[in-house]
Amino acid sequence: QKDYIPQIAVVDMPAQIVKVMKNQEASIYEYSKEKAISELEKQKVDAVFRIENGKMKLLLEGSDSSKNRAVLQVLQK
Secondary structure, three states: OOOOOOEEEEEOOOHHHHHHHHOOOOEEEEOOHHHHHHHHHOOOOOEEEEEEOOEEEEEEOOOOHHHHHHHHHHHHO
16 A cells, blocks of 8 residues: 555644645644544544644554554654
8 A cells, every 4th residue: 555645633733743744645634632532533544643741642543554654654754
């Protein structure tokens, strides 16, 4: 699945980070924490990327390793 476009929910991310992520090969959704977790549980998004207590946290859906890799590739750029 080389051409897979990861679906990433972001919560309370600075606009600059969101802008950079949107320029990657990914679909970025800006959600509240509750909505993001709900969408992750429903497998509507592959990951939730958020800031908590000043630290960035990544929560992967985890059932598909190729989707996890696609998410991580976006975040590494």
